[in-house]
Amino acid sequence: MLDIYHFSYGWITPVLAYFMSVTGCLLGLQCAARGRNATEGRVGWLIGAAVAIGGTGIWVMHFIAMLGFTIRGADIRYDIPLTLFSAITAMVVVGIGLFMVNKPQPTLRSLLSGGVITGLGVGTMHYTGMYAMRSSAIVRYDPAIVTLSMVIAVVASVVALWFTLRVKGFLATVGAALIMGVAVCGMHYTGMAAMHAHSGHQIAPASGADAMELLAPLIGVSSIVTMLVLISVSLTEIENEEALPRMWLTSRHRPRPRPAEPLPPVAPPVQHEYRTEELSYDGAGAWPRRVVD
Numbered sequence: 223m224l225d226i227y228h229f230s231y232g233w234i235t236p237v238l239a240y241f242m243s244v245t246g247c248l249l250g251l252q253c254a255a256r257g258r259n260a261t262e263g264r265v266g267w268l269i270g271a272a273v274a275i276g277g278t279g280i281w282v283m284h285f286i287a288m289l290g291f292t293i294r295g296a297d298i299r300y301d302i303p304l305t306l307f308s309a310i311t312a313m314v315v316v317g318i319g320l321f322m323v324n325k326p327q328p329t330l331r332s333l334l335s336g337g338v339i340t341g342l343g344v345g346t347m348h349y350t351g352m353y354a355m356r357s358s359a360i361v362r363y364d365p366a367i368v369t370l371s372m373v374i375a376v377v378a379s380v381v382a383l384w385f386t387l388r389v390k391g392f393l394a395t396v397g398a399a400l401i402m403g404v405a406v407c408g409m410h411y412t413g414m415a416a417m418h419a420h421s422g423h424q425i426a427p428a429s430g431a432d433a434m435e436l437l438a439p440l441i442g443v444s445s446i447v448t449m450l451v452l453i454s455v456s457l458t459e460i461e462n463e464e465a466l467p468r469m470w471l472t473s474r475h476r477p478r479p480r481p482a483e484p485l486p487p488v489a490p491p492v493q494h495e496y497r498t499e500e501l502s503y504d505g506a507g508a509w510p511r512r513v514v515d
Contacts (some may be wrong), residue, residue, distance in 0.1 A: 224359055224419040225294040228411065234469070235290030236407070239283045242445060244403035245277025247382070250316075251395045251402075254386035256455075258324060268324060269324040272317030278403065278404055278448040280344055281312040282290065284410055285437045293419045296359035300436050304354035308347045312334055315343025323383045338384050341376030348375070348413050361418040367416035378405030380496075392456075 233314035240262070250271040257267030285305075292298065322332050355361075382405070385398040401428060 224421055226419055227292045227294070228290060228414055229333075229447075230290045230292045231274075233286055234424060236411075239286040239410075240403050240407050242286055242448075243279050243283035243406045244399045244443075245448055245452060246274050246282065247402040247406070248399035250275030250475040251385060251389055251453060252452075252455050252512060254320060254324065255395070256388065256433060258387070264324075266454070268320045269317060271386065272313050272320055274448065275452075276283070276313035276316035277309060278405055278444055280316070280445050281309045281347065281351075282441055282448075283403075284348060286441055287407070287410055288351070288355075289441075290416070290433075291438060293357060293359050295421065296357045296381055296419065296432040297371060299356045299432060300437060301356060304350060305436065309349040311343060311350060312347040315340050315347070317378060318343070319383050320386060323387060325398060331381055334380060337380030338376055340383065341379035342372065344379060344409070344469075345375040346414075348410065353419070354412070357419070359421060359512060360416050362420065364416045364418065367412065371413035371416065374405070374409045374412055378402070378409055381405065429460055437462055 236501070250273075253271035253274060254268050257264045257271065260267055319336035322336035325332070349368075352361075382402050385402065389398045391393050
């Protein structure tokens with residue numbers, strides 16, 4: 223069995239990975255809060271939240287951590303299409319979860335369903351990124367630890383989606399982003415702990431890009447863009463801040479609007495009969511009356 227190092231550059235890569243995960247999650251939570259309260263542009267804000275959380279908070283964190291990953295005596299290169307596919311996967315599954323739960327009347331069922339889909343997607347992103355790694359060593363995974371990492375991904379996704387619904391205020395958003403960063407990093411390093419490398423007769427990979435050649439430019443550009451967007455979004459206040467929507471168990475438990483009570487029947491108009499009187503003089507000083515209908 224070959225020695226695997228996850229911190230080849232010391233604590234620089236894990237600390238930087240955590241910082242970028244928190245930054246992406248913070249931006250995503252702020253975008254989700256604006257989408258939650260927006261009357262127009264809701265879809266755009268949720269897409270922005272998916273890109274921030276899935277792209278920077280998860281994918282960028284993953285590959286910053288991978289910069290410090292080495293296998294003694296083995297070369298490592300990355301398949302470019304698969305690496306980019308893993309980034310798209312992360313953003314898409316986070317977007318699916320956000321659109322499932324961010325409704326005027328969210329339900330617990332939609333939260334759990336969205337969390338499971340997002341968590342499994344994040345796990346798929348992680349292991350797709352690992353599969354994109356080409357090495358002369360033979361890589362195997364411990365099924366039990368892989369399962370544990372997937373469970374962590376699902377639980378973290380449910381918590382993250384819940385935060386997008388319930389967090390209100392900047393300090394609370396920062397605290398939620400710090401917790402989400404711990405969950406994302408925990409899932410990553412748990413998945414990496416499942417890896418074992420063995421020497422074999424495989425030749426060194428001839429195709430693919432070196433970690434610094436591929437990952438450094440992608441991570442650098444996405445990090446700069448994320449920081450600029452975060453500053454821009456943080457400087458704008460949320461308009462029409464409303465009370466957080468109540469979460470219901472299922473859609474059947476939502477209160478339905480009461481039907482309008484019928485108005486009391488209107489009585490038909492009363493038709494009055496008018497009687498007229500004619501007066502006639504009989505010449506004897508009397509005016510007899512004759513009633514005419």
